[in-house]
Each structure stands twice: as C-alpha cells, then as structure tokens.
Amino acid sequence: MMKHLKHFILIIFLSVSGMATYAQTPDEQLAVQYFQNKEFDKAVVYYEKLFDKSGNEFYYGYYLECLVELGDFKKAEKLVKKQQKKSPDNPNYAVDMGYVYNKAGEHKKAEKEFENLINQLTGNQSHVFEMANAFIKRNELDYALATYEKGRKLLKGQYPFHFEMGEIYFAKGDLNGMVGEYLDVLLINEGYLQQVQNYLIRIYGSEKFGTAQSGNELIKNQLLRRVQKHADKSVFAEMLIWLLIQEKDFNGAFIQTKALDKRQKEDGSRLMHLAQTCVSNKEYETAIKAYQAVLEKGKENYNYIPSKIELLNTLNQKILENANYTQEDLNTLEKSYHSTLSELGTNAKTSPLLKGLAHLNAFYLHNTEKAIELLEEAITLPGVTKVFMAEAKLLLGDILLIEGDIWEASLYYSQVDKDFKHDPMGDEAKLRNAKVSYYTGDFAWAQAQLDVLKGSTSKLIANDAMSLSLLITDNSTLDTNLVPLEMFAKADLLSFQNKDKEALMTLDSISHYFQGHELADDILMKKAVIMEKQQNWEEAVKFLKKLVAAYGYDILADDALFKLGEIYQFKLKDLEKAKEAYHQLMTEHQSSTFTVEARKRYRELRGDKIN
Template sequence: MKMKIVLLWIFLLSPSIVSYSQEVVIGMADLSGDEELALQYFQAGEYDKAIVYYEKLYNKYPTHDYYNYYLNCLIQTKNYKKAEKLIKRQRARSTDLLVYHVDLGRVYLAAGELEKKKKEFAVAIDAIEGGTSAVEVLALATAFLGIGEVEFAKQTYLKGRKELRGIYSFHIELADLFWLVKDYENMVNEYLDLVTVEESFMQQVKSNLQFKMDAETDDKINSIVKLELIKRSQKNSEKIIWSEMLVWFYMQQNNFTNALVYAKAVDRRKQLDGEEIMFLAEMARYNGAYSAAKDGYDYIISLGKNGFNFRNATIEKLNTAYDELTHGGIYSQNDLISLELEMNTKLDELGRDERTVPLLRTLAHLEAFYLFKTKAAIQLLEKTILISFISPKSQAECKLELGDVFLLDGQVWEASLSYSQVEKAFKYEPIGQEAKFRNAKIAFYVGDFKWSQVQLNVLKGATSKLIANDAMYWSIVITDNLALDSNPEPLMLFAHADLLVFQNKFDSASIDLDSIDKKWPGHALGDDVLFMRYAIAMKQLKWLTAATYLQKIIDNYSSDILGDDATFLVAELYDYKIMEKERCLQYYNDVFVKHPSSLFAVDARKRYRQLRGDKIE
C-alpha cells in the first residue's frame, strides 16, 4: 500500500523531476523581445550571443527554465567558473539540493576534471538517507540519465532502495535501466522481484515484459523469463503467483500444452471450477492447438457433471473435434461418422434445448457439407429453430445455416426465404447484413444481376468490413462484365460455377471455368476465373496449385482489383502453408510497396517486419 501511495505522488510531481535534466523549450508564439532573441541564438548554436540575453533574463527571473538555458550557454562557451557560481546560487534558492550536484558534475566533466566530477556525483548519492523522499531519489537518477550517466543512476536507485527500506523499491526504474544497457537477466529479476513484494503489480509486470519480449529480435529475453519463472516456481512452490505467471508466459508463446499444466495446478489450488481453463482451452482452439484445447475441456469435464462449466466444456470439446477434422483436411468417412455419432450421443445426454443450440448447428453443418445428408440436416435445423426459449440471435444463426443447406441441396428459393427472414428481423445488425449479402449472391447465381447489384451497392456501407469488401468486389464483377459486353453468357456461366463451388462440386465448377477460358479468351473475367480456381484449390488443400493461380493474377492482372488480394494471399500461403520464408517476405514487401493504398498494406508491413526480425514499437 505504501508503494502505491508513493507512486501516486511520483506521478503528480513528475513534471518537476524532469525539469532538472531536460531543457524546457518555450514556444515561439509566447516569446517577445529578449526571450525570442535568446532562443533564436540558442537554437542556432550561437551561445556567445544567447548568453547575454539569458544572463539578463535569469537575473530578473531566476526560474529553472532560464537557469537551464543560461547554464548550458556557460558550459558551451567554457565559462566554467561562472557556471559553478551559477549552480551554487541556484541551489541556495531551492530545497531540491541533490540534483545540483549533477549539474556541477557536468561542469567538471566539460572542463576535463573527471575526478572532481566523480566526487561530486558520489556526494549526491551518499547524501541519500532515510529522510530522503522517493521523489528526490527519482529526480537525482533522472538527472544522471539525462546526461548519460547510467551507472550513477543505478547506484542512486540502489541507495534509495536501501535507505527507504520498503517504502519504495525502484524495481520498475531499475528494470528499465537494465533494459537500456541490455542487462536482461537483471531486468527480468527486477520485474519478478516487484511481483514478490507486491502481487498487485503482476499485470503491469506482464505488460512490461511482453513489450520487451516483442521488441527483441531474438529469444534471449524469452529464455531468461522462462528460466527465472521455473526456478522461482520450484523454489517457492507454495506461492501460486509463479504458476500463474508461467500460464501467462506459455500462452504468449502459444505453448498451450505447457500453459495447461500450470493452469490446472492453479485451478486446483484456487478451486476455480475450471473457469480460467475454459478460457485457455478456447484460446488454444482459436489458435489451432486442438489437442491442448481438448485436454483443457477434458479436465473441466472430469470435475463432474455438477460443475458450472461441464455442459459448455462438453459442447466445446465436440466443436473442437469438428474444427480439427475439417480444418486439418485429413480425415476419412469413418472419422466423420464417428464424430456425428458422438455428437448425437452427447446431445442425448445433455438434451436438445436452448443451451445446446450451438452444437446442434455444428452437427447440421457436418451432416450437410461433409456427410451430404442434406435432408437430415434440414430437419434438424427446422426443429432447432422451434426450440423453446431459443434466443432470437441463435434462431437467426440457425436460419442462416438452414439457408446454406437449402442452397447446397439446390432449393434456391427456400434458401432465399430463410435469409430474408433473418434480414428482416435484424435489418441494421451485422447478422442481417450477412443475410442480405447471401440473398444478393442468390440473385447472382440465378442471373438476376441488376437486382443483385442493387443489394450489393447498399452493402458497400455495411458495418462489417468483410461484408463491405465482398459486396464491393461482386458489384465490380457485375459492372465490369455487363458494361463491356452485352453478351451475359460468360457471366452466367461464371455465376453458375460460383454456386457449384459453394456446393463443393469442384469438378463441375472447373468445367464451367474451362468453358469460359476456351469460348471467350481474354475476357474481362480472366482474373476472376483464376481467383475461383484458387478458391477451389484451397478447399482441396492443394497449396502449391493455389499459389500458382495467384501468381498468374499477379503476373497478368497486378493493377486490377484482385492484384493486391492475390499478392497478400500468396504471401500468407508461403508463410503459413508452404513455409518458404524468403518468398513470403518478398510478397509481403510487394503488398505495401506496389499496393500502398491496399487494405492489406498495414498487416503486410507488420508481418514483414516480424519475419525480418525488426523491433516493432
């Protein structure tokens, strides 16, 4: 508590601290006469002229501002004796005596009297005693840092820690100082010692460490943090804070398996009923660490059916198993059938009610899009929509899914009706805009291009950036391919291919695309055809084939609307799927150099700098 009070006072008084070591620049608009001339000469480096005015101003108004300018002029013009007298005169007017030793040391340094400088600095540090305030210690250390005397600043903090005896321990300041000199081991220990003294600073310590770990180009700090946390955890096993810190550390590294080991220990000690492990498992699932996610959910399930998170953990474990199968792309028909069976078994145990709607929706998607049991999926969704106490939002999500299944089954107008119900109920919300977009795509599929474009133009202003961008793209596709050619047949064939891709009928879609290329070579749809071939290859997990189609867009349509999309997407392919660092670096660079106004430019530059090892502020 004492430390918190001292921190507050330091914050309130900090402007007076920095005034000792930093020149205060007065705005030109506020100056007149001697002040303006003095500043002009000072900024131009004409100290012999500036000194005349600052001497006069200081004698009339002996403020810290004029003192600092005048002292700097004296040092620059080598008037060391006069500078010494000025410091002693100013010190006599002030109660903050310690920092003037630093000014005096500066004068001795400029005069080449190094021993006198060291002696003066030592006098200042020796003067710190039990009655010295934390603010005075910070002012002195700040003055030393202001002239690059890091070692004396460190001695100041350490002497202050010794004399103040727990009132304020300067851990954060010392950690920042060690960071400056790249003494990472001492930096990390200062931060962790602060947590030992006052656990309430844990979040601040995490934030500071995270910033410094992110800023470094190698893993040196990461390794030190990991080693120190493990050592402290083993040495002080009764203190749970080190297990909590290790959970945090491993999560920053996306090492969810190790994070879970310590999270379980924390959960048992604090009897949290799996609350924090639920969050950790969700993060693991989001980051594709499916085994760790399932492990976390299993732990919560093992706590018993009466546990607060039992139902959610059971549902999310099955959703994770679904993600693992479908996103990984490596599965057999038996894997899908087994998952369907397990979902139905758990639904029999948990009940088919408003609390299990998310699992019911996932089951319907599995049946329709992977097991091709569209009739069963439609029946399941229609029953789910009628569940008592289902929330309007959950009901709308099920209707969107139902519309997708109808479309998959070839029931286009049933799909449109389902989407329209959601659009009407949530007209101004993102889910309503999503329904409107899907209806616009249905119009596109059936060749009603004008009506589709009217809806897409409205959606350009959607609150969701993703919907707005998609709406803009499809609107441009229609404009470009109807305005330039009165023959709608190529666009009709392209729209049909797009529907077939949605229905996972990739061979049939490819036949339509081949027809466009053969019948209308050089057509304006050329880049769109390539992009659809890329989408098919991605669904089939053919990464190199997908990259080839994107490269063709880059080579032949770089200045068109898909040019920046293709460049960014191929960069991500080589980054995350094909794993060729040099090639992905080149493509990321091309995004922000060749397409500086692209929506992807910021993300591309950030990822480029991360991969190259730049420090990112």
C-alpha cells in the same frame, strides 16, 4: 504508482526540453540560434544577459551549459553556488555542482557532492522524487537508483518506487534489475499485472542489451524463482503462463496452467481460456489436452458440458482444416457428435452440437436431408438464444440453397435480416439474400442491397459487398451483354452447391464463347477457389499463377498473391515460394488490404523476431 511514473517522465521531459521554442525577443532568438549551432561563446553572452536580468530558471540552465561547454568551470561553479544560496533545499543545484565538477575532471568532488546530497534525503516522497529526477536529468542513473533505494528504506514500504527504478534499470540496459523491480510490484499489488506485462513486453525477444541471456530468458528465470519462492502467489504462475504463450510454447503453458488449476482447486475455467487461445493459434492438440483436463474433473463440474462441446468443436476444426483429411476422419467426427449428444442429451445447452453436426452433414458428408432435419430440430428447442436461432437459420438457408430451394433459403435469410436490423448478423443475412438475387440474375436488386451493405459496421461484410458490387457493376452496364455475368453467377451457385464439375464446365463455356471478356480474371480466381475446396493445391496454384501473370495489376492480383502465399506456406509447406508470393504482394501492391499481414508473414518466414 502509474500516476507518479507519468509525473516523473513529464518532469524529465520538461527539464530537458524546457522552453527551447519559447524565444520571442531578439536576444532570446539569437541565444537559441547560437546555442543550437554550438556557438557557445556567442550564446553565453546573451544567456548571461537574460539570466542576470530575469533570474529565470530556464535561462540559468542554458547559461550553465554554455559555461560548461566553454570550459569556464570557475564561473559555472560560482553560478551554481549563487543558486544554492537562493534555494538551499533544491537538490537540482547540488547535482548541477557535481555535474560541473565531473566536467572539470574533479570526480572526487563530484562524488562527495552527490553522496552528501543523498545523505540529506528525508522520508518525504516528493523530496525523493525531486532528488532522483535531478540525478536523472544529469544522466547520473546510479545515484538516482541510490536515491530511490534510500527513499524506499526511509518510507518503510509506504511507496517502494518499483516502477521508477525499473525504468532506470531499463535505461541502463540492466534488464535483470528491471525485471526484478517490475515483478516485485506484484508482491505488493497483483492488480498491476497488466501494467507489468506491458512494461516487460518491451524486452520480449530482445538480445540488444549485451546480456548473455535474451529478454525472454531473463523474465522466465526470474518468474520460475518467484513461482517456487512464493507458491502462495498465483500471480507469478499467471505471469509465467503469459510469457509461455508469448513464446508460442503452448504445451508449456498447458503444464503450468494445469498445475495452477490444481493448486488453486479451480473449476477448469483457466484451462478453458487457455484452450481457446490455443484454438485461435491453431494449436489444436494442446487445446484438446486442456479440454480433456477439464472433463477429468467430472460431470458435476460446472465447465463439464461447455468443455465437452468445445472439445468437439476443436476436433471439428482440427480435422476440417487439415489439408489431407480422409472420409474415415469425417466418419469418426460424426460418431463423436452422436456419442456426445447421446451422453448430454438434446437441449438448449447442446444445440451448438446439432448445428455443428448439421454443417458436417451438409458440406462434408453431403447428407443435406439429415442436415436440414437437425437444424429444424435445433431451432425449435426450448430456451435457445435468439443469436443461436439466427445462426441456425442462416445455415439452414445455405443448405436449402445447396438443395436448390432458393426461395425458401431467401425466406430464412429475410427472417434473420428482420430480427437483427442494424446488426452485423442482419447484415450477413442481407448479404446472403443479395447473393440469391445475384445467383438468379436479378442484378439490379442485388446491387441495391449491396449498396446498403457497403456501409456495414462489419468490415468483412462491407468488403464482400463491395467485391460483389464491383463484379456486377463492371459487367452489367447498359451496353453490356449480360449473358457472361449470368453464366458466371450460375457457376458461382453451382460451386456453392458442391456441383464443382458443372461449375467448371460453365466457367469454361464463358471463356470459350466470350473470349477476352472482362470476367477472365474472375474465372481464374473462381477456378482456384474450387480447387482449394477440393484440396487440389497444385491446380489451385496453377490458376492463381495464371491470374497473376496475365492480370498482375488488376483488382484480383493481390488476392491471388495472398492466396498463393497461404497455399505455399500452410498447405504445400514450400516456405521459399510463400516468401516470394508475400514479397511480390508487398512490393507490387503496397496499398492492398493484405499488405500488412503479408509483410508480417514474410518477416516470420525470414526468421525475424516479431513481438
């Protein structure tokens, strides 16, 4: 079907655009020039001459158009009849005749010409395409539809022309007809699901076609009818779930997914996929319901353990991403980890839970000793994957760094770097080792590693490497006092170790003893980051505003504005100020890597519909 649709579009394009740029001879050049300037009385002379000389179909089209534009309908009719005699089976000439009649105001004659042509249609697929395309070329879309409808009957289901008719309905602005044709494709072949979604997404959120309903409502209503009518066809329920996800109606998607899972007697895989989509959209409550629905299938279900693990991961994200989580929340989460591990046991399958619990202990419960113990247990479990072991070692290195055991941390990073050469995982390990060198004041060695990482296949790692490299380069030239940078690196490490009070004191010392130093904007950014970590959003905003006001066109200004937008939007819920921050970023830092996302968020906050 898709092959024919592309062929159909190509034919139309060629028939309309033709060879307008082909002109080579002086006569051809003049003909094109006069035609483009709408000087049809002059163009017709040349096109008549060119056509009479060559009989070329291309010249025929322009010659006919000139005659019609000049109102010389008798001569135009004579020209078309001459072509019809040469090629009586070519439907283009019959359509051209109707076109001439319509232009002459003889609409009855045109209708008769078109109807006679359709009556001559045979059950030949190519003939159907040719005739329909002839009508489309003259913008006779209703007759093109009639051609396809008759062709559908004549071919008796061999080829139903759903895609082609859907495109015509779309061109007519008949969204209901368009949606119906595309959805009917799925009755024939469910393999076209992705293509149908791609076509329908064009009208998602659309209200521009003069219908009482939006594109979403039209699609949803037709899908609901088909779900009821074709209960045995899961594809329509899948389409409905897809539409609900597009609308961000995750709870509705959950209800439909759960019903489909039950109807199809599935193992919960569909529910888990939906849960993952919900998590990526921070719809944690719906994700939790989806995972719980899988767990209700019982422990013998294949997805029970994965769902149990992902449920806990989701609870983790829900709590830790909340701006106002409490110690009680953390304690409850810790208990959930322990109860789940107690139920499922400690093994390779549950090793991610050990890692998650270790992270919770190290960075939120401040029990690094317990965290190290959990990770050391995890990496010795039989059957754990190489990737998991690398992730656990990176986390273990981070925790050892918190504990001040810098060289032991570096050893773990080096192990991962060695095991994952030329891989983003190895690059991440190398980046962390570069930071160790930076923390300890070995800026030359840190710079050497960062230079390598600038070419990382991971854009995030490459950007982080570039940022740290610039910080070191800008503050460690031959004639530069390295003490401020060493102090800043120390503050960076203290912050990483959750010694925020000492970090802030160190940053203040730089500002006091080295007033006007180039690190001033970095100091403000670091203070803002520390305040974010402490969930002190007002203080974070204060430092970011200072940075933007004093260093509005320096390298960190766009970062600061984006952070401001995020804090206002997601933490303080001050949407107007979020809009202001995003707008300032868009207008003052147009080349920033944050600009695209800032524009998207600005438009969403403004209420624009974004597909």
